[in-house]
Amino acid sequence: xxxxxxxxxxxxxxxxxxxxxxxxxxxxxxxxxxxxxxxxxxxxxxxxxxxxxxxxxxxxxxxxxxxxxxxxxxxxxxxxxxxxxxxxxxxxxxxxxxxxxxxxxxxxxxxxxxxxxxxxxxxxxxxxxxxxxxxxxxxxxxxxxxxxxxxxxxxxxxxxxxxxxxxxxxxxxxxxxxxxxxxxx
Numbered sequence: 001x002x003x004x005x006x007x008x009x010x011x012x013x014x015x016x017x018x019x020x021x022x023x024x025x026x027x028x029x030x031x032x033x034x035x036x037x038x039x040x041x042x043x044x045x046x047x048x049x050x051x052x053x054x055x056x057x058x059x060x061x062x063x064x065x066x067x068x069x070x071x072x073x074x075x076x077x078x079x080x081x082x083x084x085x086x087x088x089x090x091x092x093x094x095x096x097x098x099x100x101x102x103x104x105x106x107x108x109x110x111x112x113x114x115x116x117x118x119x120x121x122x123x124x125x126x127x128x129x130x131x132x133x134x135x136x137x138x139x140x141x142x143x144x145x146x147x148x149x150x151x152x153x154x155x156x157x158x159x160x161x162x163x164x165x166x167x168x169x170x171x172x173x174x175x176x177x178x179x180x181x182x183x184x185x
Contacts, residue, residue: 038170049156053131078115
């Protein structure tokens with residue numbers, strides 16, 4: 001069977017058009033997962049290096065004092081109810097699961113009010129830095145958001161956030177990939 005010139009032209013044009021049509025259909029109906037990370041990437045990043053805080057004992061605290069480490073940041077009330085404690089446990093467990101990379105990650109909890117810390121909370125979280133804001137925090141700030149756990153890079157930029165009750169494995173996976181790729185902190 002021989003093809004006429006019009007059939008040959010139709011086959012050639014179809015060969016060029018088929019990939020375009022297929023890509024459109026795949027994009028419209030079989031959209032891929034946009035990212036591999038569990039946490040939400042924050043763009044543009046917010047800088048917290050200029051924010052002034054004080055530790056519960058009264059001494060001043062600034063994030064650069066942590067020596068250029070990555071920081072898991074949470075914010076909550078000084079009374080630290082059950083949801084707050086669960087958030088702190090999640091941060092501690094994920095950090096411990098990092099193994100030898102755990103030293104590259106610090107943990108900070110910003111206390112949003114003047115309530116005293118519950119007895120024994122500092123002992124339960126020995127590697128946690130507790131700090132209070134010395135000035136009112138903007139409500140949109142990572143240091144005032146109680147619904148998330150944030151990741152701050154060694155330069156003081158808030159980069160990523162997870163829900164307050166995260167999936168530990170997926171959060172650790174994000175940190176593993178980040179620390180493996182990072183040459184800072």
